[in-house]
Amino acid sequence: MKRVAIFPGSFDPFTNGHFDIVNKGLKLFDEVVIAIGHNTNKQRYFPVEDMIAKIGEAFNDNEHIKIVAYSELTVSLARKHNAKFLLRGLRNTTDFEYENSIAQVTKYLDNDLESVFLITSPQYAAINSTIIREVHRYGGKVDDLLPYKL
Amino acid sequence: MKRVAIFPGSFDPFTNGHFDIVNKGLKLFDEVVIAIGHNTNKQRYFPVEDMIAKIGEAFNDNEHIKIVAYSELTVSLARKHNAKFLLRGLRNTTDFEYENSIAQVTKYLDNDLESVFLITSPQYAAINSTIIREVHRYGGKVDDLLPYKL
Amino acid sequence: MKRVAIFPGSFDPFTNGHFDIVNKGLKLFDEVVIAIGHNTNKQRYFPVEDMIAKIGEAFNDNEHIKIVAYSELTVSLARKHNAKFLLRGLRNTTDFEYENSIAQVTKYLDNDLESVFLITSPQYAAINSTIIREVHRYGGKVDDLLPYKL
Amino acid sequence: MKRVAIFPGSFDPFTNGHFDIVNKGLKLFDEVVIAIGHNTNKQRYFPVEDMIAKIGEAFNDNEHIKIVAYSELTVSLARKHNAKFLLRGLRNTTDFEYENSIAQVTKYLDNDLESVFLITSPQYAAINSTIIREVHRYGGKVDDLLPYKL
Amino acid sequence: MKRVAIFPGSFDPFTNGHFDIVNKGLKLFDEVVIAIGHNTNKQRYFPVEDMIAKIGEAFNDNEHIKIVAYSELTVSLARKHNAKFLLRGLRNTTDFEYENSIAQVTKYLDNDLESVFLITSPQYAAINSTIIREVHRYGGKVDDLLPYKL
Amino acid sequence: MKRVAIFPGSFDPFTNGHFDIVNKGLKLFDEVVIAIGHNTNKQRYFPVEDMIAKIGEAFNDNEHIKIVAYSELTVSLARKHNAKFLLRGLRNTTDFEYENSIAQVTKYLDNDLESVFLITSPQYAAINSTIIREVHRYGGKVDDLLPYKL
Numbered sequence: 001m002k003r004v005a006i007f008p009g010s011f012d013p014f015t016n017g018h019f020d021i022v023n024k025g026l027k028l029f030d031e032v033v034i035a036i037g038h039n040t041n042k043q044r045y046f047p048v049e050d051m052i053a054k055i056g057e058a059f060n061d062n063e064h065i066k067i068v069a070y071s072e073l074t075v076s077l078a079r080k081h082n083a084k085f086l087l088r089g090l091r092n093t094t095d096f097e098y099e100n101s102i103a104q105v106t107k108y109l110d111n112d113l114e115s116v117f118l119i120t121s122p123q124y125a126a127i128n129s130t131i132i133r134e135v136h137r138y139g140g141k142v143d144d145l146l147p148y149k150l
Numbered sequence: 151m152k153r154v155a156i157f158p159g160s161f162d163p164f165t166n167g168h169f170d171i172v173n174k175g176l177k178l179f180d181e182v183v184i185a186i187g188h189n190t191n192k193q194r195y196f197p198v199e200d201m202i203a204k205i206g207e208a209f210n211d212n213e214h215i216k217i218v219a220y221s222e223l224t225v226s227l228a229r230k231h232n233a234k235f236l237l238r239g240l241r242n243t244t245d246f247e248y249e250n251s252i253a254q255v256t257k258y259l260d261n262d263l264e265s266v267f268l269i270t271s272p273q274y275a276a277i278n279s280t281i282i283r284e285v286h287r288y289g290g291k292v293d294d295l296l297p298y299k300l
Numbered sequence: 301m302k303r304v305a306i307f308p309g310s311f312d313p314f315t316n317g318h319f320d321i322v323n324k325g326l327k328l329f330d331e332v333v334i335a336i337g338h339n340t341n342k343q344r345y346f347p348v349e350d351m352i353a354k355i356g357e358a359f360n361d362n363e364h365i366k367i368v369a370y371s372e373l374t375v376s377l378a379r380k381h382n383a384k385f386l387l388r389g390l391r392n393t394t395d396f397e398y399e400n401s402i403a404q405v406t407k408y409l410d411n412d413l414e415s416v417f418l419i420t421s422p423q424y425a426a427i428n429s430t431i432i433r434e435v436h437r438y439g440g441k442v443d444d445l446l447p448y449k450l
Numbered sequence: 451m452k453r454v455a456i457f458p459g460s461f462d463p464f465t466n467g468h469f470d471i472v473n474k475g476l477k478l479f480d481e482v483v484i485a486i487g488h489n490t491n492k493q494r495y496f497p498v499e500d501m502i503a504k505i506g507e508a509f510n511d512n513e514h515i516k517i518v519a520y521s522e523l524t525v526s527l528a529r530k531h532n533a534k535f536l537l538r539g540l541r542n543t544t545d546f547e548y549e550n551s552i553a554q555v556t557k558y559l560d561n562d563l564e565s566v567f568l569i570t571s572p573q574y575a576a577i578n579s580t581i582i583r584e585v586h587r588y589g590g591k592v593d594d595l596l597p598y599k600l
Numbered sequence: 601m602k603r604v605a606i607f608p609g610s611f612d613p614f615t616n617g618h619f620d621i622v623n624k625g626l627k628l629f630d631e632v633v634i635a636i637g638h639n640t641n642k643q644r645y646f647p648v649e650d651m652i653a654k655i656g657e658a659f660n661d662n663e664h665i666k667i668v669a670y671s672e673l674t675v676s677l678a679r680k681h682n683a684k685f686l687l688r689g690l691r692n693t694t695d696f697e698y699e700n701s702i703a704q705v706t707k708y709l710d711n712d713l714e715s716v717f718l719i720t721s722p723q724y725a726a727i728n729s730t731i732i733r734e735v736h737r738y739g740g741k742v743d744d745l746l747p748y749k750l
Numbered sequence: 751m752k753r754v755a756i757f758p759g760s761f762d763p764f765t766n767g768h769f770d771i772v773n774k775g776l777k778l779f780d781e782v783v784i785a786i787g788h789n790t791n792k793q794r795y796f797p798v799e800d801m802i803a804k805i806g807e808a809f810n811d812n813e814h815i816k817i818v819a820y821s822e823l824t825v826s827l828a829r830k831h832n833a834k835f836l837l838r839g840l841r842n843t844t845d846f847e848y849e850n851s852i853a854q855v856t857k858y859l860d861n862d863l864e865s866v867f868l869i870t871s872p873q874y875a876a877i878n879s880t881i882i883r884e885v886h887r888y889g890g891k892v893d894d895l896l897p898y899k900l
Binding site for chain 2: 303324327328384385390396399400403404407414415416417418419421422
């Protein structure tokens, strides 16, 4: 049976840190579904459609990668894709506590969905989407922090 | 002299984790005042009036429990109720640092008001109001996370 | 019914931080039993008997304080003293995680014994027994860190 | 190709928390090698041979589980078993920081060995081997904390 | 060559904790530039102009202190002032992780700009601008938390 | 007046992480005294004399660096060297809490001695002396983790 994992996030934008986790995840899973959660009430900085295109470019049409947008519970999305795993990256202890909460609630909503964690490589661990948006907004260079050209 | 404790929070909604802390608190205090802080500028997901009714239901009119709404400093509310203690639940280290700050400032505002902490039972520690609102918004089941029926 | 709490520790030595927690605990409990855990295999820096005498001096024969040495499970000691509470001080997040583990295992061993936490006042939060022993060993002054004269 | 993971630890003793992680790991890997690191200089509380027998009992001769003792670098052991993954459990933020260090050094020693983390179920997260030894030493009951009879 | 440091923040308001860090920083640097980051989209509680005046008052026209407002990347501001250092205060572990991220990204944007950290004195560590605004909004006294009269 | 900083540690061994902090510290201080604390009761893995030689080699007789061994309080050593600063590296939140305690006690012992913190570069943050000793003991390669040849 194919091992499918969902890699959920808002990816505003998708960073080198995310790229690192997905590439490591491909050793573990037969398919990784990168799932961009979007909420029509919440304004994004990088539009979902653009981000889907950029992520596709980064992975160069790798057939083990799917990229989707969704606005439902992650457990519902997982069922549609026959995914038994959630893939998540950990950068630091603040991440850990947040992820711990999400993992327990996911387990409560769907006992068959297992959360699997990989640790972000140290050179990417400081990068997060919020800081990248901030730097970009003020005209700073962010190209080396992203796995594609903006 | 009666030992009275304030249990302050926004309780949007009041969860099984909160319920657990109040029940443990009743071993320590003669009266626990559950105090729903609300700020007219800030939109709630569950209205204050509904939440007061639901919490009352959960405690089944226990005479050692009072439920109030307030929009003033917690130290002022404590004085009105002759409360010498603030009761707080700790779930994880992020909670701890936040609570540590609140406790020191409370002490500065009223040196006689002591903050008392109980640790949330592990099966409830992952639950928080933000996650419950998120699940409820997308139509997920939340009944087992709350001490009353919605 | 009298509310009795055990305040367990190795107290090698008992510091101003411990003194602060016990004094706050006296507002909450009718009796606090300061319980020096000692293990005949483990060498202490300050002998148990001396420490019992010094702590007694610090509290000036307060009748709400008992000081005992013990070498058994804390839950067994609690039963002998009809204590329904363990009093613990929290200084920082490392403390919190350790205490969280101890509290859950205590609960497993005796479901009626509740762990109650108070936060150490900021001016005492950096003091711990290990650092005091280190300073004392090299002849540094430690008098202002202890609630008694050495 | 078979996905093999090493689950290294001192397991003094192997707890319900470890049992939980291995069982979750079996969804992800075709074989899990439980590897008891032992150091001839360091005294154990539960002998390695006894622990191997007890763990075998707990898993009831599951053919996807191997149990070995080792005293070499974990990366060397992994090569012998053609393991491309290290399986690790996370209980709290202190665990996370320690594991983060180990994972980076492992990566430095063998770039093909990926560390994979699962979060311990909340009911087991407080249990650790040190506390179990402490309770056992004083004659407290530990049977409900272990996946086998002592 | 003069050692110049930027001390960036939103300072809404500037607190005794900030005052403590700048005073310690003056032992290390020949000039400290207190830089109030402001974003025209984001509403402040205390206007930037008032805060500049109040901070000036607190430092009593010390010639080693400059106070400026800015709305650009901190690395650009640093270049204008020939500052080779960013001065930052640390109060707790949550601060640390945030600062760690900022420091790494700063390094990426300008490899010559070094982040230097001082730990806030314990009596000020619980104070943060958010709590002060909250207390002030409800009419609580905040004068002892600020190095100037409001 | 010369700005002198003590960089204290057991340095068993001195790592690339330590090397990184000292090099950054040289931008801030006119002299950095690398001070190897040793305790005659405590067995080292790498002898003090060897380590002094290796560190000297790493810094290539830089005249702004001094290397000394000491077995007294760090505050006493600082006085002898007219050092007004302690230089310390921070790698993660566990480091932070430990350093916070040390910094407060140092302040208590000598109010004029300021602790200054730099954050270890991410590629070195996982390295610590304990892990290096462990790898070396089992014959693993450690050369790329040290700023000198063993």
